[in-house]
Amino acid sequence: MNKRDYLIKTFSRTKRKDYENYILTAIWHKLDNMDIKPVSQQYIKRQNGTHALMDLYFPQLHIGIEVDEAYHQDNQKEDKLRMDDIISAVSEESIRDFKWFRVDATRSLEEINDRINEILSFIKNKASKTTLKWKTYEEELKELKQQEYLSIYDDLSFMDIKDIANTVFGKNAKRYQRSYFNVGGKMWLWCPKLSIIVNENALSVAGGWLNFLAEDWSYIDESHQDDTIVEERKNNYMEEVNFGRERAVFAKYKDNLGFNRYRFVGTFKISGISPENRNFIRYLRVDDKVKIVK
Structure with missing residues (x-):
């Protein structure tokens, strides 16, 4: 724009x-x-x-x-x-x-x-007294590419998943339709749509998935509306733990103009069943930055 x-x-x-x-x-x-x-x-x-x-x-x-x-x-x-x-x-x-x-x-x-x-x-x-420059989105991505890390404190959000994959993880894609995939080694890119509770009902559900981010961004609790998938996740989550898989999480939200954007909220690892609700899997934030692949 x-x-x-x-x-x-x-x-x-x-x-x-x-x-x-x-x-x-x-x-x-x-x-x-x-x-x-x-x-x-x-x-x-x-x-x-x-x-x-x-x-x-x-x-x-x-x-x-x-x-x-x-x-x-x-x-x-x-x-x-x-x-x-x-x-x-x-x-x-x-x-x-x-x-x-x-x-x-x-x-x-x-x-x-x-x-x-x-x-x-x-x-x-x-x-x-301030050096001012209204950067374009393309200029922001180009500058980020020169950095060693992307931090949760960087004032930058992404327009789509391909921009994340190409700029941060060194890919060269024209489009990504998935919100969760491997970007190299033990690192996976995860772009969840976040859920909220209104009148005891979960809203902002994407494909049946429920993703609740702590307000301080220290953890994410994940579940599903389908009980079969919930039980499957609970039975198999140790596979991800043993593999040491990490998730670079870019939460999907609407910006102040109403457009969908993706914001880096940290690198997370699965820790087990959520202590607050046994139907949820908990991911703990293990790093507030992710290395940029050149």
């Missing part, structure tokens, strides 16, 4: 919220800097354990903006996080210079514009 299409889609997410749309587009247009990349509707993991939804976020500058409209103030309704959101969330704790601005949309137009100018002054000052 080029910059024009990205920007149109990003700011179209606010078009049903009149005050928010006015404030955010005013900030963007007054910035007048096409090297700064905006992200709309970005979830932020707060240091106190809660989550916040940034209406506008600038990842290069670590600056978030939230617009408080009358509806939000009256209802005080907390947004419920999907697992998709947790995967793509930014951790405030890991960003030392994170800055969060709030704009009260119930104020007068003059007060709102004063607040906008105050935020703009901060953004422009920080941007002037």
